[in-house]
Every structure is written in structure tokens, then in C-alpha cells.
Amino acid sequence: MPLPFLTADRTFEAASESALPYDDRERWRRPYRPGPWRVGAAALGLLLASFVLFASVLIALTGSVFYSEGSSPAWSVILGVGLLLIAGALRLLRSGVWVSRHGLRRVGLLTTRTVPWARVVSVRTVQQPVRWLGLPRTVQGQALALVREDRRPEDTAPLLTTHGLDFLGRPVGFDRAADTVEAWAAEYRRA
Incomplete structure (x- = not known):
């Protein structure tokens, strides 16, 4: 049974056909699928982000030794780094x-x-x-x-x-x- 969403497995002639019942040329579309290097780099970025987010949760639950008066808690800084990693990985996929x-x-x-x-x-x-x-x-x-x-x-x-x-x-x-x-x-x- 052919799976129309696997665009890489179709021939060039079949790639011009749309899997959708309409072909909206107003919408922006990428004329190719992201490559394995791009997907792999984004997956590694998301994996790293999950470790960073997990570390921020652990620091928030246990209390930070780096916290001093007038500075932001360490867990919020690490949370921000994790969110930046997620945004970067998603932007890499969209590139x-x-x-x-x-x-x-x-x-x-x-x-x-x-x-x-x-x-x-x-x-x-x-x-x-x-x-x-x-x-x-x-x-x-x-x-x-x-x-x-x-x-x-x-x-x-x-x-x-x-x-x-x-x-x-x-x-x-x-x-x-x-x-x-x-x-x-x-x-x-x-x-």
C-alpha cells in the first residue's frame, strides 16, 4: 500500500502531484524534505534541551547554591537556556x-x-x-x-x-x- 506522505519514496513525476485535494499556491512550502543531517542536528539539540530543562527542574526543586540576593535564581537562567535550545532546534528545522x-x-x-x-x-x-x-x-x-x-x-x-x-x-x-x-x-x- 503506497503511503503518499512519504514524499522521498515517490518518483519525480509523482512528486508534482499534491497529496492534498487542493493545491494552495498562496502558502509558503518547502519543495523538498529536510535532510538527515538537519533532522539529526535538530534532534541532538532537542535532546540537549531536555537535559537542560530537567536540570532546571532539579535545581528549582532542590534549591540553588548559586543564588544570592539581587540575582535571578539559577533555575530560571538554565530554563532560559533550555528554551533557547528548543527555539534554535526548531528554527534549524525550518531553515x-x-x-x-x-x-x-x-x-x-x-x-x-x-x-x-x-x-x-x-x-x-x-x-x-x-x-x-x-x-x-x-x-x-x-x-x-x-x-x-x-x-x-x-x-x-x-x-x-x-x-x-x-x-x-x-x-x-x-x-x-x-x-x-x-x-x-x-x-x-x-x-
């Missing part, structure tokens, strides 16, 4: 490229940038040095480059790379995602 009828949105860990389709000149796959898992080390790979009318092509960071958190070890997934974003760009630049 990536999103598309809608309105334009292309690049969601990063700290920033979100939206480019309307009217400003997009082209979206194409190029062979270039790319960062490995977002670290300073570069390797030769493919990148999905966005060319805007208001910026030079070398001024923009690549949207997707073959060695990023989503596509390391998944070249077919990168090709599928790049083709989907290119198709969205071609469709809405004409409109």
Missing part, C-alpha cells in the same frame, strides 16, 4: 528554501529574506566550490544559484548545495529540489 506564488524565501538560522518573482532573473544549477555542511571548508559541488536583477550573481549566496545539511549524500534529492525551484521560477517569472 531552507521556501516558494510560493509571491516569491522565493530563504530562511536562515537568524534571518529570513524574501525575493519576489519579479526581481528574479534566473535560478540555475552551477558547478562551484561549496561549503561542506555550512562549515568554512569548501569542496567542489553543485549549487542552486539565484540571479537577481538588483544584484550581481557573485553577491548572492547559493540557495541549495549538494554538500549542505539537506543534500549531503543525496544527489538525487538535490537534483529534484533544484528542478522544482527552477520550475517555480520559470512559471512565476512569466506570469
Whole structure:
């Protein structure tokens, strides 16, 4: 029995079909699923957050040895750190490229940038040095480059790379995602 929610198991032709009875192009959607490195990093962040939150509960129940007059209790500081870890892990899962009828949105860990389709000149796959898992080390790979009318092509960071958190070890997934974003760009630049 096919499971339509397992989008990675479908072929490219079937990926264009919507599992929902309607296809709302007004909503922002990620044209690919998050990669295992992104999901694993977020899971480790959430695991660490659970230990930190558990520590804050233990400190709150037992009393803190670090508490002094005029300072906040240690459990509240540790609780804040745990909540920041949760927010960071969720933001990491949300990071990536999103598309809608309105334009292309690049969601990063700290920033979100939206480019309307009217400003997009082209979206194409190029062979270039790319960062490995977002670290300073570069390797030769493919990148999905966005060319805007208001910026030079070398001024923009690549949207997707073959060695990023989503596509390391998944070249077919990168090709599928790049083709989907290119198709969205071609469709809405004409409109």
C-alpha cells in the first residue's frame, strides 16, 4: 500500500502531484524534505534541551547554591537556556528554501529574506566550490544559484548545495529540489 506522505519514496513525476485535494499556491512550502543531517542536528539539540530543562527542574526543586540576593535564581537562567535550545532546534528545522506564488524565501538560522518573482532573473544549477555542511571548508559541488536583477550573481549566496545539511549524500534529492525551484521560477517569472 503506497503511503503518499512519504514524499522521498515517490518518483519525480509523482512528486508534482499534491497529496492534498487542493493545491494552495498562496502558502509558503518547502519543495523538498529536510535532510538527515538537519533532522539529526535538530534532534541532538532537542535532546540537549531536555537535559537542560530537567536540570532546571532539579535545581528549582532542590534549591540553588548559586543564588544570592539581587540575582535571578539559577533555575530560571538554565530554563532560559533550555528554551533557547528548543527555539534554535526548531528554527534549524525550518531553515531552507521556501516558494510560493509571491516569491522565493530563504530562511536562515537568524534571518529570513524574501525575493519576489519579479526581481528574479534566473535560478540555475552551477558547478562551484561549496561549503561542506555550512562549515568554512569548501569542496567542489553543485549549487542552486539565484540571479537577481538588483544584484550581481557573485553577491548572492547559493540557495541549495549538494554538500549542505539537506543534500549531503543525496544527489538525487538535490537534483529534484533544484528542478522544482527552477520550475517555480520559470512559471512565476512569466506570469
